[in-house]
Amino acid sequence: DYAPSHMLGNFTKLSSIHSEKNEMEHAQPCLIVVSFEPPHIILEVRSANRSEILGFHEGTLRGCSIQNFQGPKTNMIEVSSGILNTRSLKSTTVQIELYDKIKQCHTIIANFSPFRDDSGHLIGCLMVMEPSRAITLDKALEDASCAKILILMDTASHYASGCIQLVSKEFAREFGISPARLLGQSIQTLCSLCTEPNQLSVLITTSAAGRTTSKNIVMQSSSGADMNCSISCFPVVEEDSCRIARVLMLFAHAETPPDGSLIAMPHQRAQDLRHLPTVGNGGGVCRNGGCGGGGGGG
The missing domain is CATH 3.30.450.20 (PAS domain)
Structure with a gap:
């Protein structure tokens, strides 16, 4: 079980907040909690359509590495840096190239922020991802x-x-x-x-x-x-x-x-x-x- 019960309450609340925040913007963010240490294991995941993220079913992603989304254009140094910075309570937003299950490339805006469990303990990095419309x-x-x-x-x-x-x-x-x-x-x-x-x-x-x-x-x-x-x-x-x-x-x-x-x-x-x-x-x-x-x- 890669999603301890004590973290699910806070994660569900965050998912609801992001859904309400983006309802009028028509944005469809995906939320992933990953571990600080490489290879950055996915602890919990919540997709906009409640079933898939980049072609991967939610259930198959838990316990896997974030490297599942890696491809030739992926800047994993930037991804790892964003994750590790959250351990020092720093949040960053970057544009990155991630790959879906059939290895098609997608340009994504990813926000990295500290994630705490229901008790307030810092346990990982929250990644909020959505299609990029940056210029x-x-x-x-x-x-x-x-x-x-x-x-x-x-x-x-x-x-x-x-x-x-x-x-x-x-x-x-x-x-x-x-x-x-x-x-x-x-x-x-x-x-x-x-x-x-x-x-x-x-x-x-x-x-x-x-x-x-x-x-x-x-x-x-x-x-x-x-x-x-x-x-x-x-x-x-x-x-x-x-x-x-x-x-x-x-x-x-x-x-x-x-x-x-x-x-x-x-x-x-x-x-x-x-x-x-x-x-x-x-x-x-x-x-x-x-x-x-x-x-x-x-």
Whole structure:
């Protein structure tokens, strides 16, 4: 029995939380608890459809190594590092390539976090996996003509912490705000432009966790006028480290007033970002990536 009874209660509760959290986002995460020590034995598993993970039946995975998902493109160093870091109570989110039962490759967003049993004892690593809809930095910087902001996240923080690294010309024009006012500033500076700052903060942290999300939010222009905005957030993955270090935010006029619901962006939107605004042409770029104070325009 690789799933001791004293851990099942907490695992079932976590499964329920993730299901409720992702219900409106239409995400279908899989939850796996693995041991710290290599080869990282699977202690418990819960799939979105309650039966399979990457073609493997839940019952056949318990007691097996996480290496069952390994293939030619799998970065097992990154996987093992994510698992071992949770022993030091560090959580990470990465994009990895995993393989199903018939050895087809899947691009996955995996979150690694500490897992405790019902008594509060740290007994393993909880892996939450779902299909990746992250984009690369090159894709995020492609030319187009809409309002956008790029945020460099503080990956060591559990909260919406980071700084504004890029402000497009169209954003500055739409909101009447100079890029220099926002560049290098914290996420809280951007949230202060919203009538309900917590809504934008949740949207950003959700995307930093690997999900592509959208929400209608009321923001204010420099003149104080309310603007109904449709804000879409995309996780941006670093190709060299596979880690999500940035969040791309796209702003558009909302067709309907904000309804308070968080919905998932269609997969096609995450894959086809040909309408992204330019980096230059009057926009600003915080080139040193610092978060100390206001930056200059690029």
